[in-house]
Amino acid sequence: MPIKTPAVRSWVAALLLTLSGGWALAQPLLIAHRGASGHRPEHTLAAYELAIEQGADYIEPDLVMSQDGVLLARHEPLLARVELEADGRTIKRGVDGKPVLHRTDTSSNVWQLEKYADRLTVKQVDGRPMAGWFAEDFTAAEIRADIRAQERLRDLRLANKAFDDRLPIPTLDEVIALAKARGVGIYPETKHPSYFKAFTDAAGLPRMEDTLLKALHAAWGNRPEAPVFIQSFEVANLQYLRGKTQLRLVQLLSASGKPYDFTLAGDARGYAELAQPAGLDFIKRYANGIGPHLNLIIPLQAQQLAAEPTPLVAEAQRRGLVVHGWTFRAENSFLPKDFQNSADKAPGALGDMAGQLRRFLATGMDGFFSDQPDLARAALPPKR
Structure with missing residues (x-):
């Protein structure tokens, strides 16, 4: 049977297994950051649905837990x-x-x-x-009964506030059902895994990672070619997942600081060290890719993009790791000075995100997160 859904064609065509065990991409993956969060309140089915309509290959739910162990899409606990x-x-x-x-x-x-x-x-x-x-x-029943989403960046994304108090908090199961029905991939993040492990241990509940895998394996099976990436800023939970799943895992790298589980374990390394060759050698033992902050790919100098990228993309890919950079947002307040809207200086005015994105695509990164999938898709070359 031919695959008719464009987004399905994208992840099938884009993910080609290489001899090194990595993944070569025909076109960079467009990952909708918390859905089309530049247009709808983040982590709502409305945001995910719009992202799919705008051409996203993957939708990203950050995951937290309810009192009774149900996984919900929220940015923070x-x-x-x-x-x-x-x-x-x-x-x-x-x-x-x-x-x-x-x-x-x-x-x-x-x-x-x-x-x-x-x-x-x-x-x-x-x-x-x-x-x-x-x-x-x-x-979960209380959250679903009368708690409704509001725009998180309430003083910036004013248009999104028109949807306040109308949209329920989605469960992971609902996000999976939407992704499967619309033929796109899913890119869940385990939020604060050490924090939630302490919660589930005390409550006698299955840990977040086990609940997540149960749902993902039921939906797509335990196979590396499934349209799934699981990401985390911490390390130990990804290592735990590696022992239980063949689904692809991504180590997130912030521009500063360190994984909180490293703090708990007394590990002196920070994200800067993990982005170096020795750190990438460490990551490839348990992960299939990295998700670096944009500053780790092309640094800012005087709030403008540096002339040259760092070697991070090439070094990671040399080790068979995919690179998915985060996050491309169109508002002035998120853009480097050289891509801000020169005619309208307001923080919420839209600048040249497409130009910024093209600079990063030239580094060869394999995918990227964006709050505005429509603008990001328009900046990409036509699909082959």
Whole structure:
């Protein structure tokens, strides 16, 4: 039977097994970062559906857990976040006595639901105090009943706010069903795996990784050619996954800092070390690729792209690792100065993301994440 869905053709044609055991790409993979999050509130079925319509090859759900162990698509464990005083323990309150909302890390209306006011709390997430309403303090049924998504970048992506309080929080099963029905791949990220392992251990629940694999294997089987990548900023959970699955794994690399599980283990290495040849040799023992921050591919100098890229892409590919860079966003506030909109300086005005993307595609990277799949697809060469 011929494959008729364009996105299915993309991942079938793009992923060709090489003699080295790596994957050679006919065209860079377009991964919708949290869905079409530049156009709809992130991690909603509406965002994923629009991303598919705009030509995404893969949709990306970040995963957190409910109190009863259901995997949900959210950027952070926090469904809504509030500010803390400098002591890191006391919730900051306004003159009206209400908690002061964190403006860029609140992705649902739970903060407006009086019935859940008593679930506001302060926790340590990866060694940092955070305050708000946490997904693992709610059952999946509660989250699905009356908690609705809101635009997380509420002061930047104003048009997305038209969809606030209307869209439910999707489960992983719903995202998988959508991906399978529409013939695209899925690129889940295990968020804060050490944090959630402590939660599942204490609650007597299966760990996040096992729940994830059960769903993915049921949908696509345990095979390396499945249209699935599993990504994480931590290392130990990817190593754990490697012993249980043939699905492809991707080590995320931030521009600074270190994996939190390295902090817990006393490992002195940071992401900068993992991006070096010795670090890539280490990663290839358990992963199929890396997901580097864009600054690790082409650094910024005086807020402009450097003239030359680093050797990271070539070094990773030499070791059979694919490279998926993150994240391409069209708004001025996310772009290097040389690609910002010179006519409209507003943070939310759209600049030349296509030009920025072309600079990075010239490095030979195998795929990339974007908040605006439509603009990214238009910047790519025609599919062969």
